[in-house]
Amino acid sequence: MKLAIIVTEFPKATETFIYRDLMEFRRQGADLRLYHVAPFRADQQLHSFAEPLMAARQDIAMAGSKALGALAAAMVRHPWRLAKTVGQIVRAYKRHPKIMAKSLALLPKALAIAADARKWGAAHVHAEFAGHPATAAWIGRRFGGPDYSVSCRAHDIFRTQKLLPEKLGEASGVRTVSDFGRGFLREKLPNGRALDIEVIHSSIDTGAITAAPVPIDPAAPRLLYVGALEPKKGVEYLIDALARIDAELGDWNCVLIGSGPSAEALQRRAREAGIAERMDFRGRQDFAAVAEAYAEAQICLCPSIIGPDGRMEGIPNVMIEALAYRRPAIATAISGIPELITDGEHGLLVPQKDAGALGAAILRLVRDPDEAAAMAERGRAKVVDEFDLSRNAARQLALFAGRKG
Numbered sequence: 001m002k003l004a005i006i007v008t009e010f011p012k013a014t015e016t017f018i019y020r021d022l023m024e025f026r027r028q029g030a031d032l033r034l035y036h037v038a039p040f041r042a043d044q045q046l047h048s049f050a051e052p053l054m055a056a057r058q059d060i061a062m063a064g065s066k067a068l069g070a071l072a073a074a075m076v077r078h079p080w081r082l083a084k085t086v087g088q089i090v091r092a093y094k095r096h097p098k099i100m101a102k103s104l105a106l107l108p109k110a111l112a113i114a115a116d117a118r119k120w121g122a123a124h125v126h127a128e129f130a131g132h133p134a135t136a137a138w139i140g141r142r143f144g145g146p147d148y149s150v151s152c153r154a155h156d157i158f159r160t161q162k163l164l165p166e167k168l169g170e171a172s173g174v175r176t177v178s179d180f181g182r183g184f185l186r187e188k189l190p191n192g193r194a195l196d197i198e199v200i201h202s203s204i205d206t207g208a209i210t211a212a213p214v215p216i217d218p219a220a221p222r223l224l225y226v227g228a229l230e231p232k233k234g235v236e237y238l239i240d241a242l243a244r245i246d247a248e249l250g251d252w253n254c255v256l257i258g259s260g261p262s263a264e265a266l267q268r269r270a271r272e273a274g275i276a277e278r279m280d281f282r283g284r285q286d287f288a289a290v291a292e293a294y295a296e297a298q299i300c301l302c303p304s305i306i307g308p309d310g311r312m313e314g315i316p317n318v319m320i321e322a323l324a325y326r327r328p329a330i331a332t333a334i335s336g337i338p339e340l341i342t343d344g345e346h347g348l349l350v351p352q353k354d355a356g357a358l359g360a361a362i363l364r365l366v367r368d369p370d371e372a373a374a375m376a377e378r379g380r381a382k383v384v385d386e387f388d389l390s391r392n393a394a395r396q397l398a399l400f401a402g403r404k405g
Contacts, residue, residue, distance in 0.1 A: 002124040003030045004117040004146065005401060010036035010057060011046035013284055014228060014258075016232035017202045017317045018128050019050035024205075025391035032056045034384070035122055037106060037132045047287040060112050062105060074143055085142055090164040090341075101312045103135050114140025122146045124172075124400045130156040138167045149173035149400055152181055153202075154314035154335070157230065161198035165191050173399040176200045177314045178336025183313060200396055202317050202340075203389040204324050206380075208237055213326045213376060216298045217367040218252040223362070224297035226290060226318040229260035229365040232307035234332065236262075236269055240355035241303075245271035250279060254301075256295055259284045298367055299372070302331035306351040314390040315340050320387050323347070323379035330361045340387075346379035 004053065005022060007015070026032060032197070034056040038239075046054060049132070060066050074082050093100035113136055117125055125140065125148040127133035139149035150171050155162065157176075168174050174197045176182045182199050186192035214222075225244075227233050235256070242254060256266075256279065263281065270279040300322035305381070306312045315336040322329045323340070329347035331337050341350040348364065349355040365372040 001124070001151065001346045001397065001401065002032050002033070002120065002122045003175050004035065004120070004122040005128060006035045006037065006125065006136050007128045008036065008132055009038045009041055009044075010034065010053075011041055011044045012048075012081035013044055013047070013286075016047055016050075016287065019047060019053060019326070020203065020205065020389055020391055021396065022053055023375070024203075024336045024389050025397060026052070028390075028393060028397060030397060033058060033117065033122060035117075037061065037109070037136055037137075037218050045286065046107075049287060058113075058116060060109055060116065066116070071108040074111055075202075078143060081142060085139060088166060089163065092166075094121050094210050096162060099162075099188060102132060103163075106132055106136055107139055110136035110139035111128065111143055114143055114145025114318055118144060119354075122147065126396075126400055127151065127176055129153060129326045130167065131159075132225035133166045134171075135163065138170060141170060147172040149175065150178045152185065152197075154181070154381055155311045157185060158182060158310050158312055161188050165189050168195055171404065174198070174211035175200050175396065175399060177392045178338065178339055180336035181314055198389050198399055199397070200392050200393075202315060202391040203386050203387050204317075204318060204383065204388045206324050207386045207388070209321075209324045212296050213373055214296070216328070216366055216372055218250065218366050218369065221249060221362075222255075222296060222298040223252065223254040223301060224299070224322075225254065225256045225258075225301050225303075226293065226321070226364050227258070227302070227304075227316070228260045229258050229263040231262060231267055231303060231312070233258075233260075233262075234303035234352065237305070237355045237358060238275055238301055239266065239279070239351055240305045241362065242278070243275050244343060245359040246275055246278075248363060249366065252279060254278060254279045255282060255297070257282050257285050257290055288311055293329060295323060297322075297325075297327050299329045300325075300329045300336070301358075303331065303352075303358060304332050304334060306334055306339070313337065319347075320383055323376070323383045324387075326376045326380045328365050328376045329379060330358065330365070340370040341379070341386075345375065347375055348384050
C-alpha cells in the first residue's frame with residue numbers, strides 16, 4: 001500500500017509516538033511518502049530508530065514553484081471550488097485570525113501535496129493531527145487528491161473545533177487515541193454523532209522493552225518526569241508537592257527530562273522551594289537517554305492539568321512508556337488518562353492542581369514498595385494487551401484501507 005503521511009513538523013523530538021507508528025507501517029509492508037506542513041526542522045535531531053523516514057520526506061516549500069504552480073492550476077480549472085474552500089476557511093476561523101492566516105497560506109502547499117501524492121500513486125493520505133495536517137488533506141481531496149483519514153489526539157481537537165465538521169466529515173476514516181477524545185468530538189461537533197470514529201490507542205513496542213522491575217528504595221527514592229516544560233504539564237504542582245514532603249522522602253532525587261517555555265520559571269520555583277539540589281533538570285534528551293532514565297527510575301510522574309487555553313493531554317505517551325517499563329506511575333485524573341490507569345490497579349490517580357494529593361500519592365508508593373510493584377506489573381500487562389504497537393498499527397492500516405477491526 002502506497003501511503004502518504006502529513007505531519008505538522010518534521011523532525012520533532014517529542015513525536016516519537018508518530019515515528020514508531022510510521023516505522024511499524026513500513027515493517028508491515030506499507031510504502032511511505034512523508035510530507036510536513038511547516039518548514040523542515042534542521043534544528044531538531046531525528047531519533048536514530050526513525051532515520052529511514054528521512055528518505056521518505058518530500059520537501060515542498062510553502063510558496064515554492066510546486067505550490068504556486070498547483071495554485072495556478074486550481075485557479076484555472078476549479079475557480080469556484082477554490083473560492084468556496086477559501087470562503088469556508090475564512091468563515092470558520094474569523095475569530096481565530098492566526099489559524100486563518102496559516103490555513104490560507106497552507107492552501108497552495110496542500111494542493112501541491114495532493115498533486116505529488118497522486119502522481120506517486122498514493123492509495124491513501126493520512127493526516128497526523130486534526131489541525132493543519134488534516135486541513136492539507138481536506139483541501140487536497142477536494143482538488144483530486146486521494147481519500148484521507150485523520151488521527152485526532154489532544155490539543156488538535158481541544159483547542160478549537162472550527163472546521164472539524166468539514167475535515168472529519170469528508171474523511172474516509174477518523175481515529176482518536178482515547179474514548180475521551182471520541183466522546184468529546186461526538187458532543188462538541190454538530191455532526192459528531194454521525195461520525196464513524198474508531199479508537200486506536202497510541203502504542204509502544206512492548207516486546208522491545210525488557211527492563212526488569214526496580215524496587216523502590218524508601219530511604220532514597222528515584223523519581224522521573226518526562227515531558228515538555230509548559231503550562232499544561234503541571235510541573236509546578238510536582239515541585240510544590242515534593243517541597244511539602246521533602247523531609248519525609250529521605251535522600252530522594254527527581255530527574256526531569258524535557259524542555260519548553262516554562263523551564264526557567266520551574267527551575268526558579270525549585271530554588272525558592274529549597275529543593276533545587278534534588279531536582280535534576282536535564283533538558284531535551286535523545287531516545288537512548290530517555291530509555292536509560294526509565295530503566296533507572298523507581299516512580300514515574302505525570303502531573304498534567306487542563307491548561308488556561310483548554311489544552312490537555314489525550315493519553316500521555318510517557319505514561320504508556322512508564323507502564324511498559326514496569327514503573328509505578330502517578331498521574332492526574334483528566335482527559336483520557338483513566339483509560340490507561342485505573343486508580344489503585346495500574347497506578348495512582350490524583351486530582352489535577354492538587355499538590356497535597358500528589359505528595360500523598362508519592363508517599364504511599366514509597367512507604368509500600370510491594371503495593372507499588374504489584375501495580376506496576378498490572379500496568380505492564382495492560383499496556384501489552386491494549387497498547388501494543390504491532391496490533392494497533394495493523395488496525396490503523398485496516399482503517400486506511402477502508403476495513404474495520
